[in-house]
Amino acid sequence: MATDNSRFQAIISHCKEYGFVFPSSEIYDGLSAVYDYGQWGSELKKNIRDHWWNTMTRMYENIVGIDAAIFMHPTVWKASGHVDNFSDPMIDNKDSKKRYRVDHLIEGFADELEKNGDAQRGQSLIADMDRLLAASDYDGIRQLIVDNKIKCSVSGTVNWSDVRQFNLMFSTQLGSISEEASEIYLRPETAQGIFVNFLNVQKTGRMKIPFGIAQTGKAFRNEIVARQFIFRMREFEQMEMQFFIRPGTQMQWYEYWKAERMKWHRGLGIPESKFRFHDHTKLAHYADAACDIEYEFPIGFKEVEGIHSRTDFDLRSHQEYSRKKMLYFDTELNQNYIPYVIETSIGLDRSFMMLLSEAYAEEDLSSGDKKDSRTVLRLPASLAPVKLAILPLVKKDGLPEIAREIMNTCKPFFRCFYEEKDTIGKRYRRMDAIGSPFCVTVDYQTKEDSTVTIRHRDSMSQERIPVSAIRTLVEKHISSTAGL
Ligand code: GAP
Numbered sequence: 001m002a003t004d005n006s007r008f009q010a011i012i013s014h015c016k017e018y019g020f021v022f023p024s025s026e027i028y029d030g031l032s033a034v035y036d037y038g039q040w041g042s043e044l045k046k047n048i049r050d051h052w053w054n055t056m057t058r059m060y061e062n063i064v065g066i067d068a069a070i071f072m073h074p075t076v077w078k079a080s081g082h083v084d085n086f087s088d089p090m091i092d093n094k095d096s097k098k099r100y101r102v103d104h105l106i107e108g109f110a111d112e113l114e115k116n117g118d119a120q121r122g123q124s125l126i127a128d129m130d131r132l133l134a135a136s137d138y139d140g141i142r143q144l145i146v147d148n149k150i151k152c153s154v155s156g157t158v159n160w161s162d163v164r165q166f167n168l169m170f171s172t173q174l175g176s177i178s179e180e181a182s183e184i185y186l187r188p189e190t191a192q193g194i195f196v197n198f199l200n201v202q203k204t205g206r207m208k209i210p211f212g213i214a215q216t217g218k219a220f221r222n223e224i225v226a227r228q229f230i231f232r233m234r235e236f237e238q239m240e241m242q243f244f245i246r247p248g249t250q251m252q253w254y255e256y257w258k259a260e261r262m263k264w265h266r267g268l269g270i271p272e273s274k275f276r277f278h279d280h281t282k283l284a285h286y287a288d289a290a291c292d293i294e295y296e297f298p299i300g301f302k303e304v305e306g307i308h309s310r311t312d313f314d315l316r317s318h319q320e321y322s323r324k325k326m327l328y329f330d331t332e333l334n335q336n337y338i339p340y341v342i343e344t345s346i347g348l349d350r351s352f353m354m355l356l357s358e359a360y361a362e363e364d365l366s367s368g369d370k371k372d373s374r375t376v377l378r379l380p381a382s383l384a385p386v387k388l389a390i391l392p393l394v395k396k397d398g399l400p401e402i403a404r405e406i407m408n409t410c411k412p413f414f415r416c417f418y419e420e421k422d423t424i425g426k427r428y429r430r431m432d433a434i435g436s437p438f439c440v441t442v443d444y445q446t447k448e449d450s451t452v453t454i455r456h457r458d459s460m461s462q463e464r465i466p467v468s469a470i471r472t473l474v475e476k477h478i479s480s481t482a483g484l
Helices: 004-017 039-059 075-079 102-115 119-134 138-147 191-195 198-204 250-266 313-322 348-359 399-410 424-434 444-449 467-480
Strands: 021-023 035-037 063-065 087-092 099-101 164-167 171-174 182-185 211-220 235-245 275-279 289-297 300-311 328-330 335-337 340-347 360-364 373-377 388-392 416-418 438-442 451-456 462-466
Touching: 004 021, 004 348, 004 360, 035 039, 039 063, 039 211, 039 235, 039 348, 075 313, 087 102, 087 138, 099 102, 102 119, 102 138, 119 138, 191 211, 191 235, 191 313, 191 340, 198 211, 198 235, 235 250, 235 348, 250 275, 250 289, 250 300, 250 340, 275 300, 289 348, 300 313, 300 348, 340 348, 348 360, 373 424, 388 399, 388 424, 399 416, 399 438, 399 444, 399 467, 424 438, 438 467, 444 451, 451 467, 462 467
Parallel strands: 063 211, 388 416, 388 438
Antiparallel strands: 021 035, 087 099, 087 164, 171 182, 211 235, 235 340, 275 289, 289 300, 300 340, 328 335, 360 373, 438 451, 451 462
């Protein structure tokens, strides 16, 4: 059984081998920190996205969804503070020329200390780093790195530059002739598409506070230290919701959304012990409170979702830059105000990685002298890329025709997969590896009494059921794991 880092590496290999995730442009040796989702990965990703969307826009009657463009007016990013503030403190090693985000460099060193039995020093180092970062004391951060003799992993030296800020936004040109073209940005978060549409949605949807606007979509960040597979990418997908509220009620709604979002994560069938909240000590320029929901990945607890109390920073700033009023008239209070906002912001790719980390299992099935094993993805049926595999026992005697009929009956309702190549055992293993919760086998008895063997992925138990009962059984199981 793979453990920790080797388990993480095993999941990455599994993703590649079974069509979940491929390095981008692989035939050209890939593009750093950019990935493509394959045939099963894109299905799983879509199912997670749909699940989030359905939770947000159906289960909360006061939340609606939008789909804003990736390109936005450049002033949006001035108003949001991203042009001036969306940067990470970085340090260069002068010998290797390798650039590090200072928090990653220090955290990596603290992890090493912990592994070597000096957890106390590691914790005090992190506490010092948090204090210095909160005070934007970059000279102090550099001194901390030097005093602790933190080395570059490439050169092995401590020859460090000053700490500098690097903006993470990608820019491009809008317009065809370079002199006339204006510089625009690829959005680094989807949230601003919601803020600039606040009045459009509020007015056309006759929305009353408190209400939310949700959207999913791509975001782009020029991550300097892009690493850990799809965990930190340069192009990724977010699922964000801005919840507009009365000023002064933000702490109550912040706590409400913390609890609601944790409930959503637990609804994926993941135990409570695998999650924790991490409160931010250094708040982003827009927030008066913020925390992360962290999941325990094989490589340790890492952020999956952020919950931020964003005050009225964004709407007020857009009002100032656009000179358009961002006021809401509260009929109950008979008063105009700029709403405050609680944001929930979850990474789709990190949710994907979280679900895979939870689902991936290597099982030893040996009995006596007979060696056997399987790799299985124990995904919730509602999220699994394929719900039902339909397998004729042999490629002859009319069995494929019956299997095809079952396929045609079920495929309009959920994702099915038909396969007749290889032994049944090998086909079961392949379906386990992509997490298909059910396989039905069409055999000679099917010809006689119209029953099939249905195999349950997790228990590997098999039962005989009528062909006419397949669809209901699978649908019942999907809806029981839908978490809504
Ligand atoms: N609108 C607020 C916002 O963007 P964030 O904490 O920067 O907040 C929210 O990002 C979520 O987006 C994170 O919790 C993470 O899941 C995901 N995310 C951020 N940067 C990412 C990256 N480079 N690669 C993959 N996911 C990322």
